[in-house]
Amino acid sequence: GAMNALVRVSAVLTNAPFILNLDCDHYINNSKAFREAMCFMMDPTLGKKVCYVQFPQRFDGIDQHDRYANNNTVFFDINLKGLDGIQGPVYVGTGCVFRRQALYGYGPVKKVSPPRQTYNCCPSWCCGSRKKSRKSKSKLKVDKRNKFKKNDANAPILEDIEEGVEGYDTEKSSLMTQKNFEKKFGQSPVFIASTLLENGGIPKDASPASLLKESIHVISCGYEDKTEWGKEVGWIYGSVTEDILTGFKMHVRGWRSIYCMPPLPAFKGSAPINLTDRLHQVLRWALGSIEILLSRHCPVWYGYGGGLKWLERFAYINTIVYPLTSIPLVAYCALPAVCLLTGKFIIPTISSFDSLWFIALFLSIAATGILEMRWSGVGIDEWWRNEQFWVIGGVSSHFFALFQGLLKVLAGIDTSFTVTSKATDDEDFGELYTFKWTTLLIPPTTLIIINMVGVAAGVSDAINTGYQSWGPLFGKLFFAIWVIMHLYPFLKGLMGRQNRTPTIVVVWSILLASIFSLIWVRIDPFLPKQQGPQLEDCGLDCD
Numbered sequence: 323g324a325m326n327a328l329v330r331v332s333a334v335l336t337n338a339p340f341i342l343n344l345d346c347d348h349y350i351n352n353s354k355a356f357r358e359a360m361c362f363m364m365d366p367t368l369g370k371k372v373c374y375v376q377f378p379q380r381f382d383g384i385d386q387h388d389r390y391a392n393n394n395t396v397f398f399d400i401n402l403k404g405l406d407g408i409q410g411p412v413y414v415g416t417g418c419v420f421r422r423q424a425l426y427g428y429g430p431v432k433k434v435s436p437p438r439q440t441y442n443c444c445p446s447w448c449c450g451s452r453k454k455s456r457k458s459k460s461k462l463k464v465d466k467r468n469k470f471k472k473n474d475a476n477a478p479i480l481e482d483i484e485e486g487v488e489g490y491d492t493e494k495s496s497l498m499t500q501k502n503f504e505k506k507f508g509q510s511p512v513f514i515a516s517t518l519l520e521n522g523g524i525p526k527d528a529s530p531a532s533l534l535k536e537s538i539h540v541i542s543c544g545y546e547d548k549t550e551w552g553k554e555v556g557w558i559y560g561s562v563t564e565d566i567l568t569g570f571k572m573h574v575r576g577w578r579s580i581y582c583m584p585p586l587p588a589f590k591g592s593a594p595i596n597l598t599d600r601l602h603q604v605l606r607w608a609l610g611s612i613e614i615l616l617s618r619h620c621p622v623w624y625g626y627g628g629g630l631k632w633l634e635r636f637a638y639i640n641t642i643v644y645p646l647t648s649i650p651l652v653a654y655c656a657l658p659a660v661c662l663l664t665g666k667f668i669i670p671t672i673s674s675f676d677s678l679w680f681i682a683l684f685l686s687i688a689a690t691g692i693l694e695m696r697w698s699g700v701g702i703d704e705w706w707r708n709e710q711f712w713v714i715g716g717v718s719s720h721f722f723a724l725f726q727g728l729l730k731v732l733a734g735i736d737t738s739f740t741v742t743s744k745a746t747d748d749e750d751f752g753e754l755y756t757f758k759w760t761t762l763l764i765p766p767t768t769l770i771i772i773n774m775v776g777v778a779a780g781v782s783d784a785i786n787t788g789y790q791s792w793g794p795l796f797g798k799l800f801f802a803i804w805v806i807m808h809l810y811p812f813l814k815g816l817m818g819r820q821n822r823t824p825t826i827v828v829v830w831s832i833l834l835a836s837i838f839s840l841i842w843v844r845i846d847p848f849l850p851k852q853q854g855p856q857l858e859d860c861g862l863d864c865d
Contacts, residue, residue: 330510340422342356374579381592382590396704399583409631409634412569413565645720663776
């Protein structure tokens with residue numbers, strides 16, 4: 323809402339054709355980035371189709387090893403860079419230069435195709451009819467008369483809007499009546515007139531006092547009532563991740579976006595380096611994705627017939643369905659411990675045909691990661707840190723966001739919005755080791771405990787059983803240690819600087835791990851059930 327109010331005020335006071343959007347904790351690091359953005363916006367060939375130029379986010383105050391993947395290097399240097407080759411990157415909420423006309427709900431300028439030429443040598447079904455029928459001509463004349471009558475009827479109203487404004491877009495003004503303008507933009511003739519100026523500017527004879535009075539009017543509390551602000555105009559409401567919705571609506575209208583990555587970062591900001599704050603930030607993003615998934619703006623069913631390309635649609639679907647992967651991710655992180663405690667293995671033996679599918683899938687994932695790193699220049703340490711926090715966030719923030727989103731959308735139970743606290747100026751990264759209690763810490767801690775218990779139980783069983791049990795044990799140990807390695811940054815953050823874990827986290831995690839183990843024992847005991855011979859009633863009375 324604040325951004326939409328600023329858009330209206332700036333339109334009344336200055337009405338610049340381009341708008342820079344930055345978070346309050348970001349600053350300009352490279353002033354030449356504006357010129358690079360203008361090169362895309364004012365390009366004579368494709369500039370009219372560009373709705374915004376997105377810059378990658380870069381951060382200050384992050385620890386050297388980037389323990390919790392605050393830089394989001396894979397997302398900004400691989401994912402968004404790849405989307406630039408389709409229809410452009412998604413809008414990420416900051417570091418973005420907008421075209422003002424795109425925020426008003428207008429579509430890009432479409433090329434007017436030249437009229438098809440007809441030849442007398444071709445039949446009508448080939449090159450089109452050579453003559454228009456009298457019926458079509460008469461119908462065209464009637465339509466023109468009606469059009470002129472409509473324009474004449476509304477001409478005084480439009481003149482009032484356009485009074486003192488030069489260079490307004492007559493094509494846009496002819497498509498909408500005064501009533502439609504007010505329904506879309508609100509009851510402000512000055513602001514409505516500014517929306518018709520594609521190149522910006524304000525009336526030359528407008529006095530500062532009148533503009534100040536109008537700017538106060540357009541930011542009043544009830545100005546957006548019964549208008550399309552937040553629905554089709556400006557930043558779209560309905561989700562805590564309004565940036566995704568806003569960019570999505572622009573791409574549906576046929577706009578394209580540009581990803582600009584100058585060598586010197588254009589903007590820099592601060593990021594949450596504390597474990598709890600980082601998890602809350604990821605929780606808010608995932609909750610917004612769930613809200614979009616369950617809304618009418620879901621990319622799965624919204625925007626067909628518009629200008630959204632299929633690959634771009636798949637990219638938007640990927641940005642909203644990822645919290646759903648938290649359920650299988652939690653299951654896969656718990657299965658290695660189950661295998662070690664029960665003696666069963668979920669992966670088929672190497673001699674079976676199914677193992678080839680598993681090996682092919684594993685190799686394809688590894689090859690994809692290698693190609694992404696080679697193409698983007700992302701280091702393997704940054705890529706691995708991203709993989710680690712994807713698991714940490716998946717089993718905690720994404721998992722909670724899935725259920726909170728369902729409660730919010732289906733049951734109307736709203737969740738509180740937590741503003742993410744950012745990094746401080748502590749040279750020793752004191753905030754990195756600060757512990758803040760949250761329920762998001764319980765699932766990852768539980769998974770770490772049951773996998774460690776599973777490793778200890780598996781090794782103990784192999785020692786007691788003998789040499790023949792070590793072979794099958796290696797595969798189970800591999801997956802359990804693989805899970806622990808992914809959760810290792812979480813474990814370090816849980817220990818803190820003094821390597822102490824709060825008692826409440828340990829108690830809850832051990833309790834959940836015990837409950838999980840008891841349930842499994844009840845369902846499938848560790849020891850095989852003894853089955854004796856089936857007894858039948860012989861009919862003899864032994865008494």
